[in-house]
Amino acid sequence: MVEPQSEQRENAPVLFLQEWCIYRVPSQLRNVDEAAYTPQTLSIGPFHHGNPKLRDMEAHKNKYYELFCRRSSKSEDELRSFMMDHRETILNCYAGTFKCEIDFLNLILVDACFIIELFLTNSEQEQHNANYYILRSPWLRKTVERDLILLENQLPYFLLQKLYDFAIPTFSNGHLGNGDQAQVGGHVHKDSTNSQQCCFPCFRPGDFQENSIRSEPIQHGFLELTCKFFKAYTKGKSVGNGFEPKHFTDLVRHFLCPCKELLWVKNYDQPVKIKYHAKKLKVAGVKFMPLREPFVIKEDPVLTFNPVCLAHKELKLTRLWAEYEAECIFRNTMALEQLMYPEKPYICCYFSLMNQLINTEEDVDVLIEDGVIFNLLGSNKAVVNMISSLCEQIKEDYSCYSEICQDLNSHYKTVLYHPLVIVRQVYFKDLWRGSTAILGFVVLIFTILQSLQALELL
Incomplete structure (x- = not known):
């Protein structure tokens, strides 16, 4: 022995x-x-x-x-x-x-x-x-x-x-x-x-x-x-x-981890974070897209000539299947990064950014509708709690998403942009709603014209 x-x-x-x-x-x-x-x-x-x-x-x-x-x-x-x-x-x-x-x-x-x-x-x-x-x-x-x-x-x-x-x-x-x-x-x-x-x-x-x-x-x-x-x-x-x-x-x-190496920035002071949650960013024209890659987040500026939306951004995030079995794996890989990979904490940064996007059940709704989250936890509140809990006690000395956070914050602050996007969200969210809005607008114009003609006849 x-x-x-x-x-x-x-x-x-x-x-x-x-x-x-x-x-x-x-x-x-x-x-x-x-x-x-x-x-x-x-x-x-x-x-x-x-x-x-x-x-x-x-x-x-x-x-x-x-x-x-x-x-x-x-x-x-x-x-x-x-x-x-x-x-x-x-x-x-x-x-x-x-x-x-x-x-x-x-x-x-x-x-x-x-x-x-x-x-x-x-x-x-x-x-x-x-x-x-x-x-x-x-x-x-x-x-x-x-x-x-x-x-x-x-x-x-x-x-x-x-x-x-x-x-x-x-x-x-x-x-x-x-x-x-x-x-x-x-x-x-x-x-x-x-x-x-x-x-x-x-x-x-x-x-x-x-x-x-x-x-x-x-x-x-x-x-x-x-x-x-x-x-x-x-x-x-x-x-x-x-x-x-x-x-x-x-x-x-x-x-x-992502297939390609990302650019890491040392957080000398407070790390740059997204100030606005998913629901507000959605209203501001940010389009969330599911990404079929290991844990990574990307952004693409997309220019369009839609009369009610001059431009919008696409934020691509790895699709997350929220379930109880996965949480254990996430916690252990994140703990490993804290101890062994503090300069390249890919998994920690992914969930940190998700935590910044998600504050309420409505934010989870937005990401579920856009296909970024598939919820197997039974309620959106459970997703909010899981993401928040995963990031508890996690330290971020390095970040690979600082530029994305800055861009999203700047995008949201664009003054001219908000009224146009709100109109789009309310009246042109989908084809049916857009058609109804246009039809209602046409009916309104005809009603006004008929009223003017009636006044002239008087």
């Missing part, structure tokens, strides 16, 4: 290490919604190990560990020796302390083997064996999937890749092409990406098709297994641009 190595960590001084990538969520964020950062069924890593509420899953983890050892070409002693060789690097990934009685390396080994075996099992053709208990239950699979994305419930991704290469080397470096079958550790491996598609918690199939060129073919077998397990988030795409995830939370954030 590997001797525990965590005693040194418990009493170590608090220092910053560049290698830190797995954090405890700060208490300010956790206090907003503690359940969103806490695993429901499965503990991975040291932070939640020993939680009595998660004890039932330990037997399944040990069973998967045994299955992995049978599949592997290495003995248990070789696996433990492998862990010992990477002990320092693994420890340096965790920012924080944990209980000294934890047998750290053995804990990490069992968790890592469980994850790899789970991913391999997920990719295999036959999924009706008793050993596939987790994958056979849709509720349990979704809960385990959710727990594996929590920021405090992570293993270093490099460890999973290296352990996969070490223990199952036959196909570690090969690309498991789409639709192909390969034998891995004596089991048949089949691509299941195109089988029953899981629903992405905040987007739906087809949302990102316009930008599917983001990625390059996956070169590492385990990375492909990972993307297949989290296909609800990866949408069948692969990781490109040489991106190397630190862990699963980081991987999910990667697929939520």
Whole structure:
């Protein structure tokens, strides 16, 4: 048995290490919604190990560990020796302390083997064996999937890749092409990406098709297994641009971030914010458009020659599917950005701007009508509360939407513009209302003319 190595960590001084990538969520964020950062069924890593509420899953983890050892070409002693060789690097990934009685390396080994075996099992053709208990239950699979994305419930991704290469080397470096079958550790491996598609918690199939060129073919077998397990988030795409995830939370954030790099501005004083909510901006001629890209917001000035609207702006926002399951994912990726990506907080900035647009249920109505929000929470008030709660305790030192905010504020202040837009909103909102308004105007003119003729006759 590997001797525990965590005693040194418990009493170590608090220092910053560049290698830190797995954090405890700060208490300010956790206090907003503690359940969103806490695993429901499965503990991975040291932070939640020993939680009595998660004890039932330990037997399944040990069973998967045994299955992995049978599949592997290495003995248990070789696996433990492998862990010992990477002990320092693994420890340096965790920012924080944990209980000294934890047998750290053995804990990490069992968790890592469980994850790899789970991913391999997920990719295999036959999924009706008793050993596939987790994958056979849709509720349990979704809960385990959710727990594996929590920021405090992570293993270093490099460890999973290296352990996969070490223990199952036959196909570690090969690309498991789409639709192909390969034998891995004596089991048949089949691509299941195109089988029953899981629903992405905040987007739906087809949302990102316009930008599917983001990625390059996956070169590492385990990375492909990972993307297949989290296909609800990866949408069948692969990781490109040489991106190397630190862990699963980081991987999910990667697929939520825009495909193209945005220009970031340091907020030296107060960040520039939109002063007017969605309903007022709509009246001022701003047209909200759903955008089928990962979390991003764009604006386009559109010139028209409509007699009642000289010009208007289009604000394109990634379509948001507001539902309870998505909130947990948002919170953990936003917490990761606060701790690890403070200079590029894409997800935080998206929700910050949404929070500026939404103040009342009427603002939500505007965005729902324009197709920017699809509400699965039951009421518009729930959407207002969710967006507001997501932004609570979130700090913005950098922004990529300052220019958009300034433009929208300037656009709203245009004096000549408001009367024209109000006329358009009231009388020309749609074809039927516009036709009725024109007909009424014509009738009014004829009535006036008839009145004048009658007066002349008198």
